[in-house]
Amino acid sequence: MTAQGDGRGARARRVSRRGAGLLALVVVSAWALLWVGVRAAPSPPAGTAGTPWLASALEDLARGRTESAIGKLRLARWNAPDDPEAPILLAWVHGSRGEWDQAAELGASLPLESMDPSSRLAAQGLLAMAYHATGRLPMAARAYGALLEQAPAAVLALEGLGELALAAARDEQQGARLSQAWPASPAPASSEAWRATAEAHLRDAIARAPDRVDLYVLLASSLMESDRWDEAEELLRQALRVDFRAARVHFSLGQVYEHRGDRQAAISAYRRALEADPSFTPALLRLERLEPSRSDG
Incomplete structure (x- = not known):
């Protein structure tokens, strides 16, 4: 596999972790909207022929029957082609499974301008994540920017832009690509x-979602790369107060200790991870390097 392919795969896995977590929220939100709609309109108006299929698909998703849900969401889309709810949810399901090409295709087919504000926000978030996962980073930047313009507190957009900006800091070519599409003007130079x-975007995201330990880890990686090891350690200790069982936090702390030459503290952190x-x-790889007898045994 090429380095480019490795990078895309790692990026897709990171975005998929967000997508899988967000799918549960989307399902709950869709159930709530459906319940409110049914209570408000006992006699469904024209154009809601897909609602029974959508309701059944949501129940399947809640019970973990993903394949059945996908089939029903396709039927809901076919029966109500002008209703964006089914294709949005279908795209999120594909994203949660790491099928971001399918998610991007579905998202790109949606008529964003004619959608209601909540559906448009969901679709823009989906598109941003799909473009990000599939390596279309300038398009992802534009989509995150559009989402942030409508919802300034959107953690998804803050995190996405933070990750893209960090990629640009690490790679001059990525910076050149992203500067042409960056939502803020002028773009960083x-x-x-x-x-x-x-770091500004990631700190804002942490302030708005302090329970997301992956945000702390991402910000800490930037701090370590710029030799701010004490700041990184303090940030990671904050993350442990959120979730002491977070393997990635312990691993990152191990990197801090290893950089300082504290071999035993690093080993302990990697063991906790x-x-x-x-x-x-x-x-495991770090421990095998620090403890040769571990791999021999």
Whole structure:
């Protein structure tokens, strides 16, 4: 596999973790909207022929019957082609499964300008994540920017723009690509400016979603890359107060300790990462390097 393919795969996995978590919220929100709609209009108006299929699909999703839900969402879309709810939810389901090409195709087919504000926000968030996961980073930047313009507190957009700006800080070519599509003008003009932009967005995201430990880890990675190890450690300790069982937080702390030359503290942190998640390969690899007898045994 090429380095480009590896990068796209890692990026898709990161975005998929967000998509999987957000799918539950989308399902709950859709159930609430459907319940309100049924209570407000006992006799469904014209154009809601897909509602029974949508309701049944939502029940399937709640019970983990994803394949059945996908079929019913397709039927809902076919029966009510002008209703965006089914294709939006179908696209989110594809995204939660890592099928971001399908999600992007569905999202791009939606008539954003004619949609109601809540549906438009959901569709724009979906498109941003799909473009991001599939490596279409300038398009992702525009979509995150459109989402943030309508919803300035949208953590999804703040996180996405923070991650894109961090990619630009790390890679001059990415910075050149993103500068043409960056939603704020003027776009950052140096790696230091990109990093400052990334960190500002990520700090804003943490302030609005303090329970999201992955945001702390992402920001800490930027701090470590710019040799601000004490700041990174403090941030990661804040993350542990949110979730002490977060493997990625313990792993990042291990990196801090290893950089300082505190081998035993690093080993302890990597061990805690594996205790939290025995399948967390990066921690296992670090331990094998720091403890040669571990791999021999």
